[in-house]
Amino acid sequence: MTAEIVVPIRSDADILLARQRARALAQPLKFSTSELTLIATAISEMARNIVTYAGKGEVLLRLERRAARSGITIVARDSGPGIADIARAMEDGFSTSRGLGLGLPGSKRLMDEFDIVSAVGRGTTITMTKWER
Amino acid sequence: MRTPILKQGKLLIASVQDSMTDADLIQLRDDLVSGVRRHRSVGVIVDVTLLDVMDSFAARMLRSIAQMIKLLGAEAILVGIQPEVAFSMVQLGLTLEGTMTALDLEEGLAFFAAKEAAEAAGDDR
Secondary structure, three states: OOOEEEEEEHHHHEEEEHHHHEEEEEEEEOOOOHHHHHHHHHHHHHHHHHHHHHOOOEEEEEEEEEEEOEEEEEEEEEEOOOOOHHHOOOOOOOOOOOOOOOOOHHHHHHHEEEEEEEEEEEEEEEEEEEOOO | OOOEEEOOEEEEEOOOOOOOOOOHHHHHHHHHHHHHHOOOOEEEEOOOOOOOOOOOOHHHHHHHHHHHHHHHOOOOEOOOOOOOHHHHHHHHHHOOOEEEEEHHHHHHHHHHHOOOOOOHHHHHH
């Protein structure tokens, strides 16, 4: 099972598109309405970070299968300015853009797995997965 | 897509649609603020029953709408947050502090009706 969708992110309308594509992709999986909402919210936060900080990037959506479990992985990546202090960016309420500072730590809480790789001047890649219960 | 806003007496009722872009939310804020001035509204009900996702941007925008309307001398109430959206907001850490909320449109209308009745009773004294 390697269905994979790439959604280019260039504007706020693409944030919506990424959310809709993810909902459609996750349709056959056994997610509750609440879980689908959590996933869509996390995608929204990550895609918005791309628009706000990097200007452009992409969101990759992929169905996963590990042992008997299915899930969805979201990779949000850009070649933007990168994050200088990942530890601080993961703190609730820390923002360099007058946002609420909940995007990264909040999305980590919404998902089951959350990984962030970033280098200043080279970009940021966030990989997150939600598994079926 | 522009959010439909209905004028009902001294109230404005905005029915937020399921998929809102950032630009749509900003448009809604501008439409409500100018609508309150134009119609001399005393209350605004923002119905988010259809809204599928409330992320940090949407929450920040709705909170600022409520604050701006208060500064104009009117009152805003957010109604219809779906249980799964509420669950997601709490997980994300969104609080909407200082923003009035109610279960649904009916409760929102009841709030303003009660307020008007109380004010009318006060005038009689």
